Amino acid sequence: MAILEIRNVSKFFGGLAANSDVSFEVNEGMIMGLIGPNGAGKTTLFNCITGYYPPSKGEVVFDGKRMNGLQPDKVCKLGMARTWQKVRPLAKMTLLDNVMVGALCRTNSLKVAREMAMEQIGVVRLEHKAGFLAGGLPIGERKKLEVARVLATRPKLLLLDEVMGGLNPAESEDIIKLILDIKAQGKITQMVIEHDMKAIMRISDRIVVLNSGEKLAEGEPQEIVNNPEVVAAYLGTE
């Protein structure tokens, strides 16, 4: 069953079409990969889905509800959470406080929020850093903080915007395991933007390729790798 439907979504900035006429569906429980060269409109599409921009045309349907025009906080309450390409830790708050802010989306009690937060901090294995200020954590741990923080909002759909960007191979491997663990639990559908091709091919059930704002291809990882148009978009043609 499709948890997310993108129907003919376009987003214009003045005369520039950052997304034009993009359509696809994300089925419950799967990992959908979203790839494309720089400037293809991946993050813009995330912003349209999560309420940061209203789409210029088309509609986004999540869990049977039309999302157009809903603010990001409403989107989060409905069960769709996103991380940021450029990490956004709440720098002067501790790791625990950061994750608690996410948990407070579902509860008014600090005590309950603290328990929910510790559970998610356990999932990303950062218990030993819970009392540290978020601003002082290294990049790999800040990325994990973001994942723990969005998990604490109890999402049905998780949108991860380049969670492996800037990480070393060992840290990337940690994140890949984390994403696959979340999938194995079976409760959360994921959509992942990623530049690391090896990683995205490994984790995705399906992949959508964007190029210059348009959908270039969609299919299983193996089909995508062998698609001549995708290869041309990435490597250029003779």
Added chain:
Amino acid sequence: MKSFNNRLASIRGAGTVKIVGVIAVAAILFAFPRFVESPYALHMMILFFLSTLMGSSWNIIGGYTGQYSVGHAAYFGTGAYTTMILLTFKDIPPWYGVWAGVAAAVVVALVIGTICFRLRGPYFVLASIAVAEIIRVTALNLTDLTKGAEGILLTDIPPFMIGDTILTDFSSKVPYYYISLVLALLMILVTWLVQNSKLGYYFQAIREDQDAAHSLGINLTIWKNAALVISAVFTSLAGSFYAIFVKFIDPTTVLPLDLSVQIVLISIIGGIGTIFGPVVGALVLVPLSEMLRSNIIAQGLINSGLVSAESATGIFLKEHLAHAHVLIYGILVVIVILFMPEGVLGFFRTIVARKRKGAA
């Protein structure tokens, strides 16, 4: 996990010490007028409580939520004018008028918040200044209601009665002392409650990163307005208190930009986003501005023998130093902001933390 729980426990232990400390200080302050009768001393204490109240109110929206409103005179003036107008023209006693002032300030806060919170960073600061100026100019020109630049002078306050018993007739400074003390303590309690609830987490999340906060389910408009309303309620109480205490208000004393800046400085100098920062700020600023104004510094220099009273320098200092109090005040503020960016409280905390680290 264990070390984390230990740390939590030690934080709670420190909390108990702090609570006992606050209660002890509060008890001393409540007993203070029994031992000190000097009206001047009481006056200084009242100014200290009033500054604490104003600084702590601003701290909620500026320190915790990170929205630097430089227009808090608007709420101060709204409270002061509402209470004063009701008392002088309608004979409504101030202990009822104050609540009308609070209600008016809440309305003003919601109007200002709904408009200005669409803006971020420096644009919000400018908008908050502009709205406060609009209110000042309005008060200046609505002469039927506010008597404009002439100001409103209060001749007498009805005695505060419950049933037939007169609690106080406001003839000395003592009742003002207790009212301002209770208000200041109440504000500290409110700050503590905010910090230890969902409000505090959401306010600080908004301060640290609005977009991240928004994506975590925080409705920015609602929560920013909530912070502003809490702040405005207590600033308005401060304004009402000031009006009754000084018994005269006009747009240049309760609505000027100076006042808005003053309110911000109490919090910034003490240390923003902390419960006791504004208390420390008031503790620094109130005596400082009084010393400069009353020429204690020039007198001290002469008495210490550093400068002879008859010399040209001595005469010059005696005549002009008091007039330059705003200038010196400004320079000191710049020095504090440059060398103690976390405020006086933050500065001492860093020193203590460093010493502890050295000891360990």
